[in-house]
Amino acid sequence: MDLNYTPEEEAFRLEARRWIDANLAEEFKRGADTGAQTSKRARVGWYKKLAEKGWLCASWPKEHGGPGWTLAQQVIFQEEASAQGAPGVDMGVYMVGPLLIEYGTEEQKTRFLPPIARADLLWCQGYSEPNAGSDLANLALRADRDGDDYVLNGQKIWTSGANEADWIFLLARTDPHSEKKQTGISFLVAPMNSPGIRIQPIKQITGESHFYETFFTDVRVPVTHRIGNENEGWTLAKRLLFHERVGLGAARSFRKTLLKLTEYARRVRVNGGAAIEDPLIRSRLAQLYIELDALRAVDYRRLTQLLRGEMPGPESSIMKLYGSELFQRMTDLALDILGPAAVLWQDRALKDLEDGWPKMAVGSRAWSIFSGTNEIQRNIIAQNVLGMPR
Amino acid sequence: MNFAFSDEQEMLRQSARDFLKTHSSLERVRRMREDTIGFSPELWRRMAEAGWLAAVFPEAYGGLGLGYVDLICIQEELGAGLTPEPILSTVTLGGNAVLFGCNEARKQDLLPRIGAGELMMTLAAYELEGRYDLSRVETTATATGAGFALSGQKCFVPEADTSDKLVVSARVKAGAAKGDAVTLFLVDAESSGLALSPIRTVDGRRRSQVTLQEVEVPAEAVLGGVGQGLEILEKTIDRAIVALCAEMVGGMQAALDMSVAYSRERVQFGRPIGSFQALKHLAANMYVTLETARSATYYAAMAIDGDQPDARAAVSCAKALCSDGYLQISKAAIQMHGGIGFTEEHDVHLYYKRALAANVTFGDAAFHRDRYARVKGF
Numbered sequence: 001m002d003l004n005y006t007p008e009e010e011a012f013r014l015e016a017r018r019w020i021d022a023n024l025a026e027e028f029k030r031g032a033d034t035g036a037q038t039s040k041r042a043r044v045g046w047y048k049k050l051a052e053k054g055w056l057c058a059s060w061p062k063e064h065g066g067p068g069w070t071l072a073q074q075v076i077f078q079e080e081a082s083a084q085g086a087p088g089v090d091m092g093v094y095m096v097g098p099l100l101i102e103y104g105t106e107e108q109k110t111r112f113l114p115p116i117a118r119a120d121l122l123w124c125q126g127y128s129e130p131n132a133g134s135d136l137a138n139l140a141l142r143a144d145r146d147g148d149d150y151v152l153n154g155q156k157i158w159t160s161g162a163n164e165a166d167w168i169f170l171l172a173r174t175d176p177h178s179e180k181k182q183t184g185i186s187f188l189v190a191p192m193n194s195p196g197i198r199i200q201p202i203k204q205i206t207g208e209s210h211f212y213e214t215f216f217t218d219v220r221v222p223v224t225h226r227i228g229n230e231n232e233g234w235t236l237a238k239r240l241l242f243h244e245r246v247g248l249g250a251a252r253s254f255r256k257t258l259l260k261l262t263e264y265a266r267r268v269r270v271n272g273g274a275a276i277e278d279p280l281i282r283s284r285l286a287q288l289y290i291e292l293d294a295l296r297a298v299d300y301r302r303l304t305q306l307l308r309g310e311m312p313g314p315e316s317s318i319m320k321l322y323g324s325e326l327f328q329r330m331t332d333l334a335l336d337i338l339g340p341a342a343v344l345w346q347d348r349a350l351k352d353l354e355d356g357w358p359k360m361a362v363g364s365r366a367w368s369i370f371s372g373t374n375e376i377q378r379n380i381i382a383q384n385v386l387g388m389p390r
Numbered sequence: 391m392n393f394a395f396s397d398e399q400e401m402l403r404q405s406a407r408d409f410l411k412t413h414s415s416l417e418r419v420r421r422m423r424e425d426t427i428g429f430s431p432e433l434w435r436r437m438a439e440a441g442w443l444a445a446v447f448p449e450a451y452g453g454l455g456l457g458y459v460d461l462i463c464i465q466e467e468l469g470a471g472l473t474p475e476p477i478l479s480t481v482t483l484g485g486n487a488v489l490f491g492c493n494e495a496r497k498q499d500l501l502p503r504i505g506a507g508e509l510m511m512t513l514a515a516y517e518l519e520g521r522y523d524l525s526r527v528e529t530t531a532t533a534t535g536a537g538f539a540l541s542g543q544k545c546f547v548p549e550a551d552t553s554d555k556l557v558v559s560a561r562v563k564a565g566a567a568k569g570d571a572v573t574l575f576l577v578d579a580e581s582s583g584l585a586l587s588p589i590r591t592v593d594g595r596r597r598s599q600v601t602l603q604e605v606e607v608p609a610e611a612v613l614g615g616v617g618q619g620l621e622i623l624e625k626t627i628d629r630a631i632v633a634l635c636a637e638m639v640g641g642m643q644a645a646l647d648m649s650v651a652y653s654r655e656r657v658q659f660g661r662p663i664g665s666f667q668a669l670k671h672l673a674a675n676m677y678v679t680l681e682t683a684r685s686a687t688y689y690a691a692m693a694i695d696g697d698q699p700d701a702r703a704a705v706s707c708a709k710a711l712c713s714d715g716y717l718q719i720s721k722a723a724i725q726m727h728g729g730i731g732f733t734e735e736h737d738v739h740l741y742y743k744r745a746l747a748a749n750v751t752f753g754d755a756a757f758h759r760d761r762y763a764r765v766k767g768f
Contacts, residue, residue, distance in 0.1 A: 001459050005391055283759045283760065285763070286710075290759065294682040300391075300689070314677075318677075318678050379670055381674040381677055381678070382664075382671070382674045388669070
């Protein structure tokens with residue numbers, strides 16, 4: 001058992017660290033701690049620098065523009081970029097690209113891969129619908145064949161980044177009469193400026209609007225923009241659903257939050273002393289650190305499998321489930337330390353006292369819902385991992 | 391970057407599993423609860439032959455020079471089978487105290503004998519008032535001409551009544567400030583003035599109250615030096631905790647496996663009860679608890695072997711999670727079994743009983759949260 005990388009890998013790490021430091025905008029380095037929203041321009045600027053260096057499409061094969069990195073190098077680069085606050089790369093790079101490489105026609109690869117690799121195309125994902133959340137297969141967006149096109153009617157929801165994306169990749173129903181819902185679904189891509197696409201922001205309980213509803217009215221999408229075979233889109237989507245929301249990135253940001261909470265607990269006074277001196281608060285804080293350490297250890301196991309090129313195991317589900325609820329407990333403790341001041345909501349005068357915790361606590365509710373609700377995660381663990389009967 | 395076991399370690403694990411299949415069973419475990427010595431000398435001999443008792447001792451002392459990452463491969467399997475053979479007390483408590491505290495001659499004498507299964511040892515450090523705090527010692531060691539006279543009471547000493555030697559902690563100057571002058575002494579079980587009262591225990595393992603009344607020991611009986619007891623104790627107990635956590639992880643896995651298997655067989659309302667979501671979620675929670683405690687335990691073993699600066703925190707992290715986790719899982723296991731889980735006849739309660747005892751061995755979750763906080767400086 002050894003967490004160390006090889007000397008060559010460590011040399012690469014240093015190279016990556018230096019390059020990122022030299023090329024990452026200040027906006028990201030500063031924002032790393034505040035979690036503030038960053039501008040599209042800044043993000044695209046970063047992607048273009050990566051693209052120029054040939055480092056944008058880290059996991060792609062060399063013949064399609066990848067840097068030819070080993071898995072270890074990909075992991076190391078991700079760690080270094082995330083440590084300095086770099087934004088994650090676009091979905092085109094880690095979702096659409098790999099899908100096209102595996103399932104796309106030659107024309108599709110030629111049409112889409114180079115602009116993705118140049119950071120010329122930003123993407124958003126059209127999966128969920130008002131009636132298709134956990135039960136995604138229940139999706140109803142119609143894609144009816146008309147000559148060489150599909151005509152799309154319906155809507156998507158929770159489309160993150162729809163306002164900035166150039167293209168959308170989506171799941172649509174091409175066979176409304178299929179025996180099983182899953183076998184009537186196709187995977188399509190379309191430009192967001194297509195006639196008939198309209199977006200509308202969704203205001204979240206935190207006050208922000210990062211997500212959109214996307215409406216489709218008679219939107220024409222050429223059949224050549226279908227990836228994979230008609231009615232086989234579900235298989236493609238399942239491959240992409242492995243995307244980890246709680247990988248090392250999220251665990252690292254949880255740790256930053258916990259350090260911030262510890263600082264806060266040292267600062268705030270409770271019962272005549274610092275909050276951190278209160279035995280109950282201290283014990284809860286210690287437990288959060290303990291759980292975060294455990295999460296990191298689970299991630300080491302996931303990483304080890306990944307680096308061996310093995311099929312991902314249940315570690316990602318474990319991490320999503322455990323990590324999301326851990327984060328919620330963190331913000332719960334923050335509110336308990338805040339005490340009566342938990343009534344504040346982004347008050348300017350009392351900004352230092354509030355320290356952003358009420359908003360973070362409210363925002364934490366999403367973590368047990370997105371990326372597969374925790375109930376679904378538990379069903380998956382019970383059925384797929386433990387083999388309990390359906 | 392490799393946070394996984396080597397092929398040799400996996401083979402060690404498999405051999406432990408095979409060993410248990412051949413030589414132990416829960417039925418035997420039940421019998422051991424009523425047995426005169428509480429474990430099988432024959433099995434102990436076989437474990438010695440397999441090298442398990444000498445595994446973590448350096449080669450210079452007849453050991454295999456392996457680490458805790460190796461030992462936990464064995465311990466996990468033994469824990470799954472609730473095996474009572476006292477690797478924990480003799481090897482990780484007694485053996486480590488000798489390894490970290492005794493002089494060269496003593497080590498050369500005692501460690502190979504432990505490894506060969508010929509010497510049984512334990513540690514008598516905890517006292518009722520002190521709870522889990524090793525520095526809260528009221529047992530006194532008064533200097534005599536030839537050495538020291540020990541007087542006091544130690545509680546819940548594991549396998550005291552089957553040990554040949556006990557490592558006992560005592561305060562050299564009665565009334566000294568807490569923490570000062572805690573000293574370890576090697577005491578023969580036959581010593582005059584040493585009395586053992588075996589207690590009835592929830593998990594059927596052997597524990598005794600140990601009373602010392604002017605037990606005379608020579609000056610050479612001191613491990614390390616006067617006042618060095620705490621340092622030796624912490625190192626010893628940290629390793630015993632890792633071994634115990636691995637045992638607990640094995641028990642958690644077994645309890646979960648038993649529960650899932652039952653949920654697939656037991657039919658009510660025309661379907662296996664495992665098809666009900668309440669039980670699926672209960673089992674999923676058990677699984678997540680198990681895997682996080684397991685990962686933390688593996689990390690702690692690795693940290694101990696590598697002498698990492700975060701080793702002590704990692705050990706407390708593992709114990710806190712295993713303490714809470716084994717209780718949570720074993721309770722849920724009974725729950726999953728419904729009424730039958732509440733019978734003596736069914737095996738599932740054996741894990742709960744073990745969890746209750748293991749929880750309070752070497753510090754419970756609350757104690758380790760506190761120790762973690764102290765070690766991390768908050």
